[in-house]
Amino acid sequence: MLKTHINAAKAASFKLAESAISKSLPAFTITRSRGFLPREDPVQKLPTAFAPVESLLQRMTIHADGKQNSGLLATGQFGDAVKHELKGLNLEQKVDEVVLSNDQMMLSALFRDYSFLTSAYVLEPVDLEFRKSGTYSTGRNVLPRELAVPMKKLADALGHFPFMEYASSYALQNWARKDPAGKIAYDNLKLIRAFEDHEGSEKGFILVHVDMVANSGKLISAAEDCISAAATKNRSEFNAALTQLYSAYQAINQSMETMWGRSKPADYIKFRSFIFGTAPKEGNPMFPQGVIYEGVDDERPQYFRGESGANDSMIPLGDNLLEITASLPENELTSVLRDFRRYRPPTQREYIESIEARARLAKVKAFASTDAKSLALYVLNVDQIREFRNRHWSFTKEYIIRRSSYGIATGGSPILRYLPSNLATVNTVLEESCKALSGTSALVSLGLSECLIEAVDACRKRAEVQKRVLEAEMEVWALVSDQKKHEAERVRVSADLGEQKIMQRGWVGGDGVG
């Protein structure tokens, strides 16, 4: 009897220790099943101690309300509400308690929510001006202690910068399943936080990212198998892993294509005001003096990149695995790409770095090049990365460049140069790999399947066309960019916040501007 009691007590204390350990595992623990998604679905509601934070988050969202929009951000009352409602509550102490508990999923939820408040606070004036005139203004350059101190504490606990992030705030920690037993797939997802209407284009924009990342477990699985097979020179396993990688990227690209229908091009520019950053330090006209975080880091001005899919890990994984990264030119745009890699959960940062080092060590690209079938599969995968970047460049032209002349993207990169430069690198790697591949008849005699040969032949054609089109396009953009610079000098504009556009701001999804 006594023995049974002791065993039960032991089992209970083991269970307790186990749950304490699992709570402290990083939210973005990487596995072959969840991939780059958090290891558990995001926490939707904050503990009651944070009711004032929850209330601000609920009331800030812009909703269409007949002709007039409602919500604190629509009426320009958000900043004052933060100052009045959070003052004297000493929520810092409650944040400390969560930091001490080391409950990583709860810490992540708090970081998400405080970063929504932070971005809304510093960017509210920018958005108000944009809605009025179609040009941006400067943002608030002092973040009150009630937001600044919790942000810094939470960021330190998670290994982040104290600003809105793609993974830990805006996208990958900002969804819930409608049916908890259903799949993590677009139709079964809803948004937790939104700047503008939970049911409109912002929802589509965020949840398409999540839907894509739901496929990242397959990518990770294939990448790991690919590296082991290259290291042990196991050709059949290597080819199987490249085939798996290809089908994972195909699923990701198919999901990405749904963006057009789920998030309208004319709407993006409206909620976009809230996802800008305060970087770069030199030349960000919205935050020429950065932002002072009251009570943090001797109140020195801070500069952080804004939220951007550039901080997603699926494409960096492919770039590193297929050794495309090694072909990037040494210039300031590649430094931007490297810098983006700092803005993600530490686990993902370390993981994609480790993929880069291990792929180089296992000589993935060289191993692929010594066999026709492997090289054909390698080409198909590089083509998937090209397809992603090409579609992405089309998004950027259609959702942003057509509608705003503001030259800095939300992540802080120069909008007309960064994405095309990376696309050009992929085109070059694709062209070189296609050249290294034997001609069609040689591939037939080497016994490659008909459908594989057809697929690589299509890649060869696309590689050629894509390169020519992009080069011609870049010449035009260079001219446009020069012209804009001269025009700005002529009218002595000291800070370029974009030129006025005719923009009618309606409800999300309901704005006829196009």
Ligand code: HEM
């Ligand atoms: C309407 C849709 C989208 C628009 C307008 C858009 C816009 C942009 C812009 C302007 C950049 C440049 C970096 C910066 O922010 O400074 C960027 C980078 C990036 N975005 Fe998006 N994005 C969209 C959808 C997506 C989606 C669905 C993903 C999927 C994960 C994604 C992933 C990326 C990646 C990986 C980069 C870096 C690209 C590279 O390394 O070449 N984006 N995005």
